[in-house]
Amino acid sequence: MVVPLNTWVLISNFKLAYNLLRRPDGTFNRHLAEFLDRKVPANAKPVDGIFSFDVVIDRGTSLLSRIYRLTDGEPSQPNMAELEKPVSSEVVPVIIFFHGGSFAHSSANSAIYDTLCRRLVGICKAVVVSVNYRRAPENRYPCAYDDGWTALKWVNSRTWLESKKDSKVHIYLAGDSSGGNIAHHVALRAVESGIDILGNILLNPMFAGQERTESEKRLDGKYFVTLQDRDWYWRAFLPEGADRDHPACNPFGPKGKNLKGVKFPKSLVVVAGLDLIQDWQLAYVEGLKKAGQVVKLLYLEQATIGFYLLPNNNHFHTVMDEISKFVSSNC
Amino acid sequence: MVPYDSDGLAGSAPSSSSSITKPPQIDGLLAGAGYKVPSSELRHVAQRLERLETAMLNSASHQLSLLASDAVLYNPSDLSTWVDSLLSELNQSQPLPSLPSDLSDLVPNSTALDSSWGMEHSLSQQQNQNISQHQQNQLMVVTALEEDSAIRLVHMLMTCAESVQRGELALAASLIENMQGLLTRVNTGCGIGKVAGYFINALSRRIFAPAGSISGVGSCYTYENELLYHHYYEACPYLKFAHFTANQAILEAFEGHDCVHVVDFNLMHGLQWPALIQALALRPGGPPLLRLTGIGPPSSDGRDSLREIGLRLADLARSVNVRFAFRGVAAARLEDVKPWMLQVNPKEAVAVNSIMQLHKLLASDPTRNPAIDIVLNWIRNLNLKIMTAVEQEADHNQSGFLDRFTEALYYYSTMFDSLEACAHHPEKVLAEMYIQREICNVVSCEGSARVERHEPLAKWRTRLTGAGFRPLHLGSNAFKQASMLLTLFSSEGYSVEENEGCLTLGWHSRPLIAASAWQAVPDVEPALGVIDNNGVVL
Numbered sequence: 044m045v046v047p048l049n050t051w052v053l054i055s056n057f058k059l060a061y062n063l064l065r066r067p068d069g070t071f072n073r074h075l076a077e078f079l080d081r082k083v084p085a086n087a088k089p090v091d092g093i094f095s096f097d098v099v100i101d102r103g104t105s106l107l108s109r110i111y112r113l114t115d116g117e118p119s120q121p122n123m124a125e126l127e128k129p130v131s132s133e134v135v136p137v138i139i140f141f142h143g144g145s146f147a148h149s150s151a152n153s154a155i156y157d158t159l160c161r162r163l164v165g166i167c168k169a170v171v172v173s174v175n176y177r178r179a180p181e182n183r184y185p186c187a188y189d190d191g192w193t194a195l196k197w198v199n200s201r202t203w204l205e206s207k208k209d210s211k212v213h214i215y216l217a218g219d220s221s222g223g224n225i226a227h228h229v230a231l232r233a234v235e236s237g238i239d240i241l242g243n244i245l246l247n248p249m250f251a252g253q254e255r256t257e258s259e260k261r262l263d264g265k266y267f268v269t270l271q272d273r274d275w276y277w278r279a280f281l282p283e284g285a286d287r288d289h290p291a292c293n294p295f296g297p298k299g300k301n302l303k304g305v306k307f308p309k310s311l312v313v314v315a316g317l318d319l320i321q322d323w324q325l326a327y328v329e330g331l332k333k334a335g336q337v338v339k340l341l342y343l344e345q346a347t348i349g350f351y352l353l354p355n356n357n358h359f360h361t362v363m364d365e366i367s368k369f370v371s372s373n374c
Numbered sequence: 375m376v377p378y379d380s381d382g383l384a385g386s387a388p389s390s391s392s393s394i395t396k397p398p399q400i401d402g403l404l405a406g407a408g409y410k411v412p413s414s415e416l417r418h419v420a421q422r423l424e425r426l427e428t429a430m431l432n433s434a435s436h437q438l439s440l441l442a443s444d445a446v447l448y449n450p451s452d453l454s455t456w457v458d459s460l461l462s463e464l465n466q467s468q469p470l471p472s473l474p475s476d477l478s479d480l481v482p483n484s485t486a487l488d489s490s491w492g493m494e495h496s497l498s499q500q501q502n503q504n505i506s507q508h509q510q511n512q513l514m515v516v517t518a519l520e521e522d523s524a525i526r527l528v529h530m531l532m533t534c535a536e537s538v539q540r541g542e543l544a545l546a547a548s549l550i551e552n553m554q555g556l557l558t559r560v561n562t563g564c565g566i567g568k569v570a571g572y573f574i575n576a577l578s579r580r581i582f583a584p585a586g587s588i589s590g591v592g593s594c595y596t597y598e599n600e601l602l603y604h605h606y607y608e609a610c611p612y613l614k615f616a617h618f619t620a621n622q623a624i625l626e627a628f629e630g631h632d633c634v635h636v637v638d639f640n641l642m643h644g645l646q647w648p649a650l651i652q653a654l655a656l657r658p659g660g661p662p663l664l665r666l667t668g669i670g671p672p673s674s675d676g677r678d679s680l681r682e683i684g685l686r687l688a689d690l691a692r693s694v695n696v697r698f699a700f701r702g703v704a705a706a707r708l709e710d711v712k713p714w715m716l717q718v719n720p721k722e723a724v725a726v727n728s729i730m731q732l733h734k735l736l737a738s739d740p741t742r743n744p745a746i747d748i749v750l751n752w753i754r755n756l757n758l759k760i761m762t763a764v765e766q767e768a769d770h771n772q773s774g775f776l777d778r779f780t781e782a783l784y785y786y787s788t789m790f791d792s793l794e795a796c797a798h799h800p801e802k803v804l805a806e807m808y809i810q811r812e813i814c815n816v817v818s819c820e821g822s823a824r825v826e827r828h829e830p831l832a833k834w835r836t837r838l839t840g841a842g843f844r845p846l847h848l849g850s851n852a853f854k855q856a857s858m859l860l861t862l863f864s865s866e867g868y869s870v871e872e873n874e875g876c877l878t879l880g881w882h883s884r885p886l887i888a889a890s891a892w893q894a895v896p897d898v899e900p901a902l903g904v905i906d907n908n909g910v911v912l
Contacts, residue, residue, distance in 0.1 A: 048416045048417065048420060049401050049403050049404050049411075049416060051420060052404065052409075052411065052416060052419055052420050052423065052453070053404060053407055053409070055420070055423045055424075055427070056409070056423060056453060056457075058427075059423065059426055059427055059430060059460075060450075062430060062438065063438060063441065063442040064442065066439060066442075067435055067439075072442050072443065074850070074853065074854040074857050074858075075442055075447075075850060075854070077853075077857065077869075077870070077871075077872075078447070078450070078850045078853045078854070078872050079447075079450045079872075081407060081408020081409065081450065081451060082408070082871055082883070083408070084880075084883060084884055084885060085883065085884065087784065097882055097883055097884065099867075099882060102795075105866040105867055105882075107882055107883060109883075120780060122528055122529070122531075122532040122780060122783075123528050123566070123783060123784065123787065124524075124525040124526075124527075124528035124529050124532075150883075151883075152883045153408075154406065154407050154408035155407045155408075158406045158407065175883075352407065353403045353406075353407070354403070355403060
């Protein structure tokens with residue numbers, strides 16, 4: 044099996060650039076990372092019917108989110124007061140998106156994630172809120188989860204995001220890689236505080252454990268990712284001295300939480316067959332099932348990490364279809 | 375190694391028909407990710423990436439660390455060049471090359487500048503946490519009524535601008551009255567209320583001022599304007615970033631030259647130059663002879679302010695043993711300057727420095743050659759080593775009034791927002807007045823009076839490359855130092871971004887000013903015809 048050339052170039056470029064950014068002593072070359080990251084500004088002028096704008100959700104932590112919406116047919120730029128115009132349909136899904144980057148890389152305004160979020164808007168006819176959460180190693184656990192929680196509360200309290208049908212915000216949590224991990228933990232907090240989440244979408248979510256699984260040993264270094272770099276990112280995110288059985292990375296491990304009887308949202312979990320951490324992702328799915336939760340696993344045997352960044356392969360289209368069904372089935 | 379699709383066509387943009395004049399087709403999907411790679415080069419880039427991986431695996435980890443911290447990297451969007459420059463760096467640091475010798479010439483390494491060179495400007499130390507808490511407390515709880523009024527205000531502003539565009543001035547005038555009434559119900563101390571106030575003011579000038587009474591040029595150059603400029607300089611980082619980044623580029627361009635000449639298109643108080651003088655003083659090998667030509671308006675009060683500033687700078691230069699000569703050129707407008715006034719010496723390396731000046735040349739007079747073309751042309755022929763240009767990153771020169779107005783509303787809201795979040799500067803209101811003048815000019819002036827004709831980086835790139843310039847990329851060292859400069863300011867909302875070899879400074883991920891550097895493309899005299907890659911075209 045073969046990866047399309049431009050995808051290969053994209054992901055290899057990331058891999059090699061990231062090698063330069065991780066220092067052996069656990070620090071991160073943030074200046075170089077920001078220099079290299081390709082970013083795009085928000086654009087209030089609709090492109091393909093979608094416009095975006097940035098909002099400060101929390102001034103104390105400078106927490107920004109980029110909001111993507113469909114225009115209601117107007118090709119011109121909405122004026123500033125119209126950016127937060129109330130959504131006009133009976134049911135409008137609002138997807139809170141957490142970008143990937145292994146907790147250390149990328150931002151809400153990274154070009155790859157701006158593109159992905161725009162696709163999600165188009166496919167799901169949703170409003171997408173992409174959270175610019177604080178990253179490791181400068182900000183360890185639980186900062187990213189705290190920021191996700193802040194964003195969730197903010198979204199839940201926007202009257203302009205309420206669906207007309209029931210005057211409530213129809214919220215989904217989504218994320219890829221570390222973003223998938225964040226989505227899980229934010230959902231956990233939501234159930235503890237009574238905010239309704241309609242569904243979780245986890246794309247190649249980032250989980251781990253202390254033990255070395257078969258897929259980790261078999262696929263180490265084979266498809267862009269090494270165990271060594273995975274370990275580095277967990278050491279950068281987890282509290283100092285914690286091991287990989289910490290519930291943040293191993294939610295159904297020895298220190299994990301039992302979700303039996305908990306009103307956890309239904310989950311769509313996408314696992315790439317060439318991702319070395321798939322055993323942990325599959326264990327996550329098992330953990331949800333054992334706790335009686337609703338979970339759909341989409342296992343793509345021939346997919347590598349990052350396959351969803353460019354629409355040039357079948358896996359991409361399969362996943363987008365599944366996501367759109369997942370989000371619309373809640374009407 | 376992950377195998378990739380070797381025919382390279384899956385998912386890439388269709389290849390273009392062969393044509394001498396067409397630019398190479400860029401892979402559309404990678405472009406969406408921020409990378410410019412011609413489709414035809416994908417395979418080549420993939421191979422270089424494989425080589426790079428091998429080179430990195432063969433390097434010791436300390437070599438990689440050195441590469442990451444010291445190498446100056448440029449324009450990550452140009453993936454091919456970027457990969458090759460990394461390969462060169464690794465090749466340089468390895469005692470025995472493990473790669474075949476068909477690598478291109480080593481990219482010259484810019485020496486990492488001694489980042490301890492002092493800054494003349496006083497950068498005050500802010501207490502980050504206290505201020506942001508203070509700001510939080512200051513943000514009033516916006517009542518439903520107030521929020522409503524603010525939204526209505528924006529709606530009305532847009533309607534008013536629209537009626538102005540359509541020439542319905544009576545309607546516009548009545549809207550102004552309504553808006554002024556609404557203003558009383560909104561907090562005009564901060565946020566949308568404050569910005570709306572300025573825009574209402576600018577609109578009413580446009581509507582109520584008799585034609586011709588709004589003069590752009592004369593009013594700009596007064597002592598008052600210099601004062602406002604100074605406070606704008608102190609209150610927020612935009613001008614400091616501009617000076618800092620330009621100086622960095624000029625310093626690098628002047629390496630190895632003993633006689634250098636800086637032409638400053640708008641001297642003002644000469645705030646940019648002490649830092650450059652000090653950096654040149656500390657230059658390994660000793661400072662060059664520095665000539666500075668400062669352009670500025672003639673003083674209205676009889677003082678020769680250009681000369682005064684020149685004398686102060688000369689004192690500073692003397693104190694750090696830099697041979698220095700200053701010349702002032704008084705001109706009401708930049709297009710009145712003629713190259714002979716600058717007295718450029720053929721043996722000098724010349725740097726032209728334009729901080730927010732080039733856009734003023736864009737007002738087009740149909741009876742004459744465009745001023746911008748005239749000026750760019752003589753700049754090119756000045757023995758130019760580098761031109762540093764900093765411009766507002768905004769599209770304020772659109773022909774449609776409503777489009778211009780909308781863009782300005784977004785732009786200046788962001789700028790005011792950033793100003794609000796900055797630590798409390800005693801005369802912040804004066805900095806705001808400086809910005810207000812810009813708003814007035816964009817909104818209420820027309821023709822030659824409208825000098826604030828900001829255009830975005832993309833347009834300047836096209837214009838400058840069309841005028842015979844090519845970019846000198848600003849690198850990761852300039853980026854890092856600019857980022858570090860920003861951390862001296864209280865607010866976390868500022869961000870420096872790299873944009874294909876240029877640097878932008880923005881607030882909350884909206885770029886507000888863009889800094890770029892250029893050199894002149896030498897003229898090629900065709901003999902028989904133009905020779906290009908495919909042969910000779912007559």
